[in-house]
Amino acid sequence: xxxxxxxxxxxxxxGREINLKGSLVLPGFTDCHTHFTEYAVNKYYKYRxxxxxxxxxxELMELINEKAGIAPSGEWITGWGWNKNxxxxxxPHKKYLDEISSRHPVALDSKDGHTLxxxxxxxxxxxxxxxxxxxxxxxxxxxxxxxxxxxKEHYKECVKKAIxxxxxxxxxxxxxxxxxxxxxxxxxxFRDGELNLRVTWHFPLDLLEEMISTQIKSGFGNEYIRIGCxxxxxxxxxxxxxxxxxxxxxxxxxxxxxxxEEEELCNIVTKANKxxxxxxxxxxxxxxNNMVLNVYEQVGKFPGIRNRIEHSQILRPEDIKxxxxxxxxxxxxxxxxANDIPLAENYWGKRCSYAYPFASFLRNGVRVIFxxxxxxxxxxxxxxxxxxxxxxxxxxxxxxxxxPGECINVEQSVQAYxxxxxxxxxxxxxxxxxxxxNLADLIxxxxxxxxxxxxxxxxxxxxxxxxxxxxxFEK
Amino acid sequence: xxxxxxxxxxxxxxGREINLKGSLVLPGFTDCHTHFTEYAVNKYYKYRxxxxxxxxxxELMELINEKAGIAPSGEWITGWGWNKNxxxxxxPHKKYLDEISSRHPVALDSKDGHTLxxxxxxxxxxxxxxxxxxxxxxxxxxxxxxxxxxxKEHYKECVKKAIxxxxxxxxxxxxxxxxxxxxxxxxxxFRDGELNLRVTWHFPLDLLEEMISTQIKSGFGNEYIRIGCxxxxxxxxxxxxxxxxxxxxxxxxxxxxxxxEEEELCNIVTKANKxxxxxxxxxxxxxxNNMVLNVYEQVGKFPGIRNRIEHSQILRPEDIKxxxxxxxxxxxxxxxxANDIPLAENYWGKRCSYAYPFASFLRNGVRVIFxxxxxxxxxxxxxxxxxxxxxxxxxxxxxxxxxPGECINVEQSVQAYxxxxxxxxxxxxxxxxxxxxNLADLIxxxxxxxxxxxxxxxxxxxxxxxxxxxxxFEK
Numbered sequence: 001x002x003x004x005x006x007x008x009x010x011x012x013x014x015g016r017e018i019n020l021k022g023s024l025v026l027p028g029f030t031d032c033h034t035h036f037t038e039y040a041v042n043k044y045y046k047y048r049x050x051x052x053x054x055x056x057x058x059e060l061m062e063l064i065n066e067k068a069g070i071a072p073s074g075e076w077i078t079g080w081g082w083n084k085n086x087x088x089x090x091x092p093h094k095k096y097l098d099e100i101s102s103r104h105p106v107a108l109d110s111k112d113g114h115t116l117x118x119x120x121x122x123x124x125x126x127x128x129x130x131x132x133x134x135x136x137x138x139x140x141x142x143x144x145x146x147x148x149x150x151x152k153e154h155y156k157e158c159v160k161k162a163i164x165x166x167x168x169x170x171x172x173x174x175x176x177x178x179x180x181x182x183x184x185x186x187x188x189x190f191r192d193g194e195l196n197l198r199v200t201w202h203f204p205l206d207l208l209e210e211m212i213s214t215q216i217k218s219g220f221g222n223e224y225i226r227i228g229c230x231x232x233x234x235x236x237x238x239x240x241x242x243x244x245x246x247x248x249x250x251x252x253x254x255x256x257x258x259x260x261e262e263e264e265l266c267n268i269v270t271k272a273n274k275x276x277x278x279x280x281x282x283x284x285x286x287x288x289n290n291m292v293l294n295v296y297e298q299v300g301k302f303p304g305i306r307n308r309i310e311h312s313q314i315l316r317p318e319d320i321k322x323x324x325x326x327x328x329x330x331x332x333x334x335x336x337x338a339n340d341i342p343l344a345e346n347y348w349g350k351r352c353s354y355a356y357p358f359a360s361f362l363r364n365g366v367r368v369i370f371x372x373x374x375x376x377x378x379x380x381x382x383x384x385x386x387x388x389x390x391x392x393x394x395x396x397x398x399x400x401x402x403x404p405g406e407c408i409n410v411e412q413s414v415q416a417y418x419x420x421x422x423x424x425x426x427x428x429x430x431x432x433x434x435x436x437x438n439l440a441d442l443i444x445x446x447x448x449x450x451x452x453x454x455x456x457x458x459x460x461x462x463x464x465x466x467x468x469x470x471x472x473f474e475k
Numbered sequence: 476x477x478x479x480x481x482x483x484x485x486x487x488x489x490g491r492e493i494n495l496k497g498s499l500v501l502p503g504f505t506d507c508h509t510h511f512t513e514y515a516v517n518k519y520y521k522y523r524x525x526x527x528x529x530x531x532x533x534e535l536m537e538l539i540n541e542k543a544g545i546a547p548s549g550e551w552i553t554g555w556g557w558n559k560n561x562x563x564x565x566x567p568h569k570k571y572l573d574e575i576s577s578r579h580p581v582a583l584d585s586k587d588g589h590t591l592x593x594x595x596x597x598x599x600x601x602x603x604x605x606x607x608x609x610x611x612x613x614x615x616x617x618x619x620x621x622x623x624x625x626x627k628e629h630y631k632e633c634v635k636k637a638i639x640x641x642x643x644x645x646x647x648x649x650x651x652x653x654x655x656x657x658x659x660x661x662x663x664x665f666r667d668g669e670l671n672l673r674v675t676w677h678f679p680l681d682l683l684e685e686m687i688s689t690q691i692k693s694g695f696g697n698e699y700i701r702i703g704c705x706x707x708x709x710x711x712x713x714x715x716x717x718x719x720x721x722x723x724x725x726x727x728x729x730x731x732x733x734x735x736e737e738e739e740l741c742n743i744v745t746k747a748n749k750x751x752x753x754x755x756x757x758x759x760x761x762x763x764n765n766m767v768l769n770v771y772e773q774v775g776k777f778p779g780i781r782n783r784i785e786h787s788q789i790l791r792p793e794d795i796k797x798x799x800x801x802x803x804x805x806x807x808x809x810x811x812x813a814n815d816i817p818l819a820e821n822y823w824g825k826r827c828s829y830a831y832p833f834a835s836f837l838r839n840g841v842r843v844i845f846x847x848x849x850x851x852x853x854x855x856x857x858x859x860x861x862x863x864x865x866x867x868x869x870x871x872x873x874x875x876x877x878x879p880g881e882c883i884n885v886e887q888s889v890q891a892y893x894x895x896x897x898x899x900x901x902x903x904x905x906x907x908x909x910x911x912x913n914l915a916d917l918i919x920x921x922x923x924x925x926x927x928x929x930x931x932x933x934x935x936x937x938x939x940x941x942x943x944x945x946x947x948f949e950k
Contacts, residue, residue, distance in 0.1 A: 180690040187692055187751065191779045203689065210688040214678065215655040217662055222697055276662065304666045 023463060024448045026414060027434050028172025028441035029381045030198070030421035032331050033310060033371030036174055037155065037182040040162035042080055042375050045150050047071045049079025053111055057087045061096065068101040076148050077101070080109040080375070082117065092117045094133025107143050112240050116140035122147075155185050156194075163197045167473045169380050170462040172441040173198035173421065173431070175371065177231050177280070177310075180207060190224050196472050198441070200228040200425040202280050208272055217276035219304065219426030223439060223468070226425050229280035229308060230272050233259050235288035238313060238343055243285035246316070250349040256285050266295045273302040280308040280331065286316050286351070293322045301327060306424060308369075313340075314348060314355040323366040329424050330361050330368050334388035334413070335377045338395045341402050358388050358408040369424050370416035382449070382460040385413040390454050397455035410450050410457070440469035498938060499923045501889060502909050503647025503916035504856045505673070505896035507806050508785060508846030511649055512630065512657040515637035517555055517850050520625050522546045524554025528586055532562045536571065543576040551623050552576070555584040555850075557592065567592045569608025582618050587715055591615035597622075630660050631669075638672045642948045644855050645937040647916040648673035648896065648906070650846065652706050652755070652785075655682060665699050671947050673916070675703040675900040677755050683747055692751035694779065694901030698914060698943070701900055704755035704783060705747050708734050710763035713788060713818055718760035721791070725824040731760050741770045748777040755783040755806065761791050761826070768797045776802060781899060783844075788815075789823060789830040798841040804899050805836050805843050809863035809888070810852045813870040816877050833863050833883040844899050845891035857924070857935040860888040865929050872930035885925050885932065915944035 043050050047070075049063055060082060067077045084092055097106045097119035105122035109115070118126075118133040118140075126142040135143065150158070166174060176182065176199055183203075189195040203211060208230050211217075220227045235256055236242025241249050244256040269279050283289045292309050308329040313336070323330050337356050344352050354360065361368050370388070372379040383395055389410050392399040401407060422432025430439050444464040449457050465473035518525050522545075524538055535557060542552045559567055572581045572594035580597035584590070593601075593608040593615075601617040610618065625633070641649060651657065651674055658678075664670040678686060683705050686692075695702045710731055711717025716724050719731040744754050758764045767784050783804040788811070798805050812831050819827050829835065836843050845863070847854040858870055864885050867874040876882060897907025905914050919939040924932050940948035 180688060183690045184751075187690060187695070188778075191692075191694070191751070207689055210685040213655060213685040214682055214689060214691055215658045215662060216689055216691055217666075219666075220662070220696065220700070222695070225695070276659075276666070303663075 022448065024445045024450070025434070026443050026445065027418045027432055027438075028443050028465065028467065029170050029414075029417040030173035030175070030200075030425070030431075031166070031171050031371045031374070031379050031381065031417070032175045032200075032369040032421050032424060033333055034174050034176055034374045034379065035178055035376075036162060036166075036176045036374065037159060037178050037185060039375035039379075040158040041150060041155060044158035044161045045154060047075050047077050048150075049077065049081075049108065051079050051081035051108070053081055053083050054086065055082070057090045061100065064097065064100050064106065068104055071104055073103040075104055076122075077104050077106045078108065078147060080113075081111050082108055083111045092134055094119050094123070094130070097133070105147075107140075107147055112237070114240060116143060118143055152185065152188075155182075156189060159185055159189065160194060163195075164473075166197055166379060167465045167467075168462060168475075169382075170443045170445070170465065171197065171379065171381065172443070172465065172467050173200070173425075174379075175200040175202060175228055175421075175425065177202040177204075179204055186225060190222075195224050196467055196470075198224055198226075198431075198467070200226045202228040202231045205230055205232050205268070208268070208277070211277055212271070212275045215275070217304070218278040218306065223430070226427070228425060229278045231280045231282065231310070232265065232268060233282045234265065234292055235259055235283060235285050237284055238340055238347060241347055243313065244283075244288040244291075245285040245314070245348070245351075246287045246290070247351075249347045255287070258288060258291060262291050262295060265291070266298055269295055269299045269307070273299055273305045273307070276302075276304055278306045278308070280310050282310045284311045284313045286314045286319070286354075289315050290319055293319055293326065293328070296326045296328050297322065306426065308424065311336075311373075314344075314351060315357060317354050317360070320354070320357060320360050320366065321364040323361065324364050328366075329420075330366050331371060331424070332356065332358070332361075332368060332416075333371050333373045333377060334358065334384045335372055335395075337387045337391055337402065338383070338393065339377070341393045353403055355403070356391070357406050358412075359406045362408055362412060367420055367423060368412075368416045369420040370413065381417050382457055384417070385410055385449065386454060386457045388413040388416070389457070395458060397458075414449075440466060442466040446475075497923065499920045499925070500909070501918050501920065502893045502907055502913075503918050503940065503942065504645050504889075504892040505648035505650070505675075505900070505906075506641070506646050506846045506849070506854050506856065506892070507650045507675075507844040507896050507899060508808055509649050509651055509849045509854065510653055510851075511637060511641075511651045511849065512634060512653050512660060514850035514854075515633040516625060516630060519633035519636045520629060522550050522552050523625075524552065524556075524583065526554050526556030526583070528556055528558050529561065530557070532565045536575065539572065539575050539581065543579055546579055548578040550579055551597075552579050552581045553583065553622060555588075556586050557583055558586045567607075567609055569594050569598070569605070572608070580622075582615075582622055587712075589715065591618055593618050627660065627663075630657075631664060634660055634664065635669060638670075639948075641672055641854060642940045642942075643937060643950075644857075645918045645920070645940065646672065646854065646856065647918070647940065647942050648675070648900075649854075650675040650677060650703055650896075650900065652677040652679075654679055661700060665697075670699050671942055671945075673699055673701075673906075673942070675701045677703040677706045680705055680707050680743070683743070683752070686752055687746070687750045690750070692779070693753040693781065698905070701902070703900060704753045706755045706757065706785070707740065707743060708757045709740065709767055710734055710758060710760050712759060713815055713822065716822055718788065719758075719763040719766075720760040720789070720823070720826075721762045721765070722826070724822045730762070733763060733766060737766050737770060740766070741773055744770055744774045744782070748774055748780045748782070751777075751779055753781045753783070755785050757785045759786045759788045761789045761794070761829075764790050765794055768794055768801065768803070771801045771803050772797065781901065783899065786811075786848075789819075789826060790832060792829050792835070795829070795832060795835050795841065796839040798836065799839050803841075804895075805841050806846060806899070807831065807833070807836075807843060807891075808846050808848045808852060809833065809859045810847055810870075812862045812866055812877065813858070813868065814852070816866075816868045828878055830878070831866070832881050833887075834881045837883055837887060842895055842898060843887075843891045844895040845888065856892050857932055859892070860885055860924065861929065861932045863888040863891070864932070870933060872933075889924075915941060917941040921950075 106119040116135045235244035419432040581594040710719035866877045894907040
């Protein structure tokens with residue numbers, strides 16, 4: 001179990017250590033920000049393409065061809081993840097897809113989600129005529145509206161496979177930001193005794209009124225399904241330079257924009273918090289974060305409320321302590337760093353000294369929780385821990401640490417996946433630590449991550465996952 | 476503990492008996508049909524009159540006078556329960572109330588809920604002019620709309636007192652048929668650690684859409700607050716001769732009427748059941764019950780659904796077995812018998828041989844659960860057990876049993892309050908029996924109700940109530 005100090009934070013909370021021949025036993029991890037069903041269907045639905053960003057154009061065509069070979073006529077072939085910037089001199093066009101199939105509608109989302117690449121049959125079904133089949137933003141709406149969703153049973157099969165994978169990665173809980181259709185999937189799995197991963201649900205803003213009408217509040221639920229927050233967006237993303245900043249992006253003449261005004265947000269948060277519903281507000285740029293902090297400050301503290309900011313990727317230094325002053329949870333996805341460093345440098349320049357400021361958050365007493373934003377990034381928590389504790393491009397140990405002063409140590413990273421996560425879902429009395437009376441959610445690792453070279457953290461493998469005292473995964 | 480057979484149904488289910496010097500230990504009782512908040516506020520809100528049906532006119536005037544003495548000017552004095560048929564030659568009129576107070580608006584509901592008796596100030600606040608202040612049905616709406624509700628804090632205080640009373644009566648759980656405002660009260664008590672009675676919530680039909688939008692399903696929740704059914708009305712009541720019968724009420728030319736058509740009900744039930752929401756349908760007359768059975772039959776069995784009929788007071792004999800054939804729970808309030816016998820005889824005549832047919836239900840393998848319909852009747856479960864096992868007018872032991880063939884024994888009655896109740900709230904694996912692994916919800920009685928004269932059942936007193944292993948009441 002490494003040195004005594006390594007596990008002291010568990011022991012202090014009544015934790016118990018289990019000595020298993022050099023293995024390390026930890027409380028199960030919770031990924032606090034996922035779009036899990038989307039991930040599950042992307043990965044496991046048989047007519048859905050799982051497009052890795054690094055795929056070549058030829059490989060992608062081959063993949064589509066494969067699906068067309070097995071899919072019955074008329075079946076939609078969909079996918080997500082292509083990035084034309086990776087392809088030299090090839091511009092996506094409907095003709096490439098038409099060459100592969102005129103029997104299947106094909107519609108493929110770009111990695112950033114802003115572009116939909118369709119073949120002629122997909123356009124036809126949507127009643128559209130379009131010269132290239134490359135539909136930007138709302139242009140894609142008519143096609144999206146007619147894409148046939150997999151059946152509920154298909155969804156369940158995909159989700160069950162993804163859950164198995166998550167459990168094997170050391171996760172015993174996940175937070176999901178999705179809608180009521182997806183919520184239903186997990187509830188039916190629970191009803192049928194097939195849900196063995198704990199789920200906290202964050203509802204979209206457009207269900208806030210219904211939550212209030214039925215008085216469904218944050219923290220309500222059972223040990224497998226719990227109501228989380230209402231999720232609200234305030235800006236875009238770093239990748240598309242749409243996160244809202246105080247100053248312009250480097251070298252260009254814009255600074256992103258807010259998707260909602262402060263006053264309106266204030267009304268929404270007040271309304272939700274007053275009714276016992278906590279908020280999880282997406283804010284990436286420093287200005288968006290600043291506005292959300294203003295709002296939380298104005299709204300004040302309602303009983304039972306545990307508000308969060310999702311991502312909090314870049315901040316004005318003076319805003320960091322406002323999280324703790326106002327009891328706001330910072331919900332971060334450290335693995336974003338692995339891919340974002342060049343982008344962040346390029347767009348935010350020197351401002352990056354307060355990007356993903358893990359150490360500053362902790363120094364200021366802020367409650368930090370970790371997640372992955374899967375399917376945007378991999379949900380393997382050891383990649384997250386590595387990212388938070390080393391801050392290296394592509395999680396490549398050869399690279400320099402990026403703003404190493406903001407690295408936190410492995411213990412602190414583990415806390416963000418365990419005790420921090422448990423607090424955010426109102427479960428600090430039953431989860432997040434190894435303690436008598438707590439749910440027995442444990443993972444056994446093949447190495448002591450508190451006492452190894454950082455590069456070895458990436459190789460960590462989970463030997464056993466135990467949920468509610470039941471061994472549900474063993475390598 | 477009486478003879479062995481007496482407790483065999485607990486033992487068979489893994490129950491354990493505890494011998495406590497002649498006391499009897501039972502699983503805590505659940506009252507499966509209450510309007511608990513209404514009861515709490517009626518009884519405990521300081522400016523609310525708790526009018527017993529047997530009150531004389533003079534006593535009532537005295538009671539109002541008392542409240543007027545303590546209530547600040549302008550405070551509403553409200554109440555429920557007066558019955559002019561009990562008063563010789565006195566017709567209620569606003570003038571009597573005006574004589575007592577012109578400083579307080581006064582509005583008093585009749586026992587049957589159809590008439591509102593107001594003073595001039597109440598009428599004035601509602602912007603009405605009315606010669607007598609006796610408002611029938613919808614006439615009362617403008618006044619009801621302006622009656623100032625007690626504050627949420629007042630509600631909580633009342634509910635806490637009523638909970639204390641329920642626990643002292645041997646209840647460890649209740650089902651509540653009320654709206655979202657009331658639901659909130661219990662959730663806030665739970666949040667603040669002040670809810671020590673288990674609650675199952677039945678939502679009104681007008682929240683069905685919102686339940687579906689958020690995918691809140693029956694059985695969801697924690698060990699203190701659980702989502703029950705959506706409640707739907709199909710007819711009126713025996714007292715007002717508005718329960719819907721196949722044949723006319725005796726001696727008159729009407730048979731009550733359905734409040735909803737079969738087809739519409741079928742659509743609603745299908746919609747709810749499909750989404751995992753069970754239905755609790757109010758049906759009192761034989762025709763209403765028949766229609767609900769038709770509907771449940773047509774809708775069929777959706778996974779996880781546990782539909783109920785509330786009251787099921789009178790049935791065609793051939794309809795009884797349809798409950799078990801279609802897995803429908805019969806939710807009855809045996810204490811209604813104590814007051815209803817003369818009314819039922821008068822209105823239903825010979826048809827009464829299938830009124831409150833407890834024994835027929837059990838003989839046909841129907842799952843029966845018991846409740847009180849509080850505030851309509853007293854929630855003391857021993858009165859319910861006495862009623863079900865003796866069927867005597869006014870629970871008076873001197874009277875003859877009414878259709879004694881439909882009496883059930885004490886064990887069967889206890890089951891309806893325990894194992895039956897637990898099943899109806901999806902908690903048969905944690906409640907309703909004394910068994911290892913179950914919640915430790917127990918009551919200790921001062922006598923062995925399985926082995927005493929029936930009249931002594933009414934005198935039963937609860938010595939101790941234990942919820943979740945914690946002694947929360949001791950005499």
